[in-house]
Amino acid sequence: MDFSFPPEAIAFRAEVRRFLKDNLTEEMIAATHDGTIHSPALHKAMAERGWLSGAVPKELGGGGRDPLESVVLIEELQLARAPIDAMGVAIVMVSMILEHGNQFLRDTVVPRLLSGDALGCFGYSEPESGSDVAAAKTRAVRDGDEWVINGSKMWTTMAHVADYVILLTRTDPEVTKHKGLTFFLVPLDTPGIEIQPVPTMGTERSNATFYDDVRISDDWRVGDVNGGWAVMKTALKYERGIAGGQFPSPPVIDAAVDWASSNTRPDGTRVIDDPAVREKLIRAMIDVEVCRGFAYHTASLASEGVMFGVEGSMTKLFASETYKKHCRWFHDMLGVEGLLTHHEPDAHMGGLIEENLRHSPVTAIYGGTSEINRNMIAEGHLGLPRTR
Numbered sequence: 419m420d421f422s423f424p425p426e427a428i429a430f431r432a433e434v435r436r437f438l439k440d441n442l443t444e445e446m447i448a449a450t451h452d453g454t455i456h457s458p459a460l461h462k463a464m465a466e467r468g469w470l471s472g473a474v475p476k477e478l479g480g481g482g483r484d485p486l487e488s489v490v491l492i493e494e495l496q497l498a499r500a501p502i503d504a505m506g507v508a509i510v511m512v513s514m515i516l517e518h519g520n521q522f523l524r525d526t527v528v529p530r531l532l533s534g535d536a537l538g539c540f541g542y543s544e545p546e547s548g549s550d551v552a553a554a555k556t557r558a559v560r561d562g563d564e565w566v567i568n569g570s571k572m573w574t575t576m577a578h579v580a581d582y583v584i585l586l587t588r589t590d591p592e593v594t595k596h597k598g599l600t601f602f603l604v605p606l607d608t609p610g611i612e613i614q615p616v617p618t619m620g621t622e623r624s625n626a627t628f629y630d631d632v633r634i635s636d637d638w639r640v641g642d643v644n645g646g647w648a649v650m651k652t653a654l655k656y657e658r659g660i661a662g663g664q665f666p667s668p669p670v671i672d673a674a675v676d677w678a679s680s681n682t683r684p685d686g687t688r689v690i691d692d693p694a695v696r697e698k699l700i701r702a703m704i705d706v707e708v709c710r711g712f713a714y715h716t717a718s719l720a721s722e723g724v725m726f727g728v729e730g731s732m733t734k735l736f737a738s739e740t741y742k743k744h745c746r747w748f749h750d751m752l753g754v755e756g757l758l759t760h761h762e763p764d765a766h767m768g769g770l771i772e773e774n775l776r777h778s779p780v781t782a783i784y785g786g787t788s789e790i791n792r793n794m795i796a797e798g799h800l801g802l803p804r805t806r
């Protein structure tokens with residue numbers, strides 16, 4: 419397979435690198451320690467360059483950038499450790515609205531999301547349904563031209579800084595679970611919404627959100643009444659596209675090389691000269707090349723107009739599982755020094771390896787757990803029977 423990039427993608431990579439050099443600051447990266455993986459200034463600057471609309475398919479009315487360029491963008495942003503949670507949400511949410519939403523939502527919400535003036539968040543998961551997202555219980559009941567929403571969502575990441583939540587609700591409890599769902603785009607300043615922080619061990623802040631007699635007009639409905647599962651499938655399709663490019667390990671590997679090169683064993687030899695350490699570093703670098711192979715393959719399929727499915731699961735599964743493994747290896751290598759976090763002055767590279775060790779497990783949970791992705795690969799690629 420030849421994954422050499424077309425000249426446009428090579429030029430775009432150089433443009434992204436220049437942009438990051440000029441716009442991404444250490445303060446922006448450090449600010450993620452407060453738990454929100456988002457920088458308003460960086461998000462706005464990317465929006466102004468048209469990079470959010472560029473990732474939305476042309477047939478939906480977006481900029482329709484070649485998926486090979488989108489993977490280059492995500493790769494460079496991740497290599498630079500740029501805080502970009504809001505970007506992924508905006509791209510998926512706009513695609514959902516453009517594919518299923520009415521003219522009111524297209525006219526009022528889409529321009530605000532694409533310009534970076536407003537932020538969104540996903541309200542799918544509930545305290546008792548995550549992997550089985552179609553089991554959502556949050557109720558929406560019609561009352562004239564309005565809907566009344568009651569229920570609670572779990573893991574509504576970014577809700578505390580967002581303007582809108584795209585909410586999966588149950589509108590018909592009498593039919594089979596996939597058939598009684600409806601989506602709404604709910605402004606988060608609507609009376610009756612409460613947002614409570616949920617801290618995670620990976621520093622990242624998520625939220626529990628509560629909806630108590632929240633009233634919204636039918637204008638805010640996305641897709642057909644009881645047609646929510648079709649909207650959910652659109653969301654998963656575009657989310658897999660974003661997850662198609664995953665490069666979380668390289669900063670951790672760079673930190674490990676730096677530490678091993680600048681530290682010595684009690685016998686005076688450099689850690690990096692230990693064959694066991696070198697083997698782990700090289701295996702990790704090979705894993706990153708495999709990740710690149712998966713991501714570029716997925717992007718080149720999309721570039722040729724093939725809507726990938728199971729390839730997105732393979733990419734995400736391999737990237738998040740190897741990332742977890744690399745963090746464990748290199749955290750072990752640091753020994754007791756690995757216990758120092760970013761608060762502590764002697765922490766190596768600001769505690770980068772320790773922080774990634776805590777962050778890496780969540781990447782194997784959100785956007786579909788590793789078990790769910792394994793199921794999808796088993797069924798979709800290996801042809802094994804359905805397990806559920």
Ligand SMILES: Cc1cc2nc3c(=O)[nH]c(=O)nc-3n(C[C@H](O)[C@H](O)[C@H](O)COP(=O)(O)OP(=O)(O)OC[C@H]3O[C@@H](n4cnc5c(N)ncnc54)[C@H](O)[C@@H]3O)c2cc1C
Nearest residue numbers: 540541542543547548549573574575780783784785787789
């Ligand atoms: C930090 C973080 C941020 C998140 N952000 C958001 C967000 O913004 N919006 C949102 O809606 N959700 C968000 N999520 C929720 C995330 O999508 C769910 O946590 C995930 O889908 C798993 O659901 P669950 O937590 O209910 O676990 P469960 O579905 O209860 O799963 C528990 C365990 O059982 C396994 N399991 C479940 N079903 C199967 C099966 N059929 N076969 C094999 N194994 C199975 C799972 O893999 C897992 O190991 C976030 C989660 C985290 C941790």
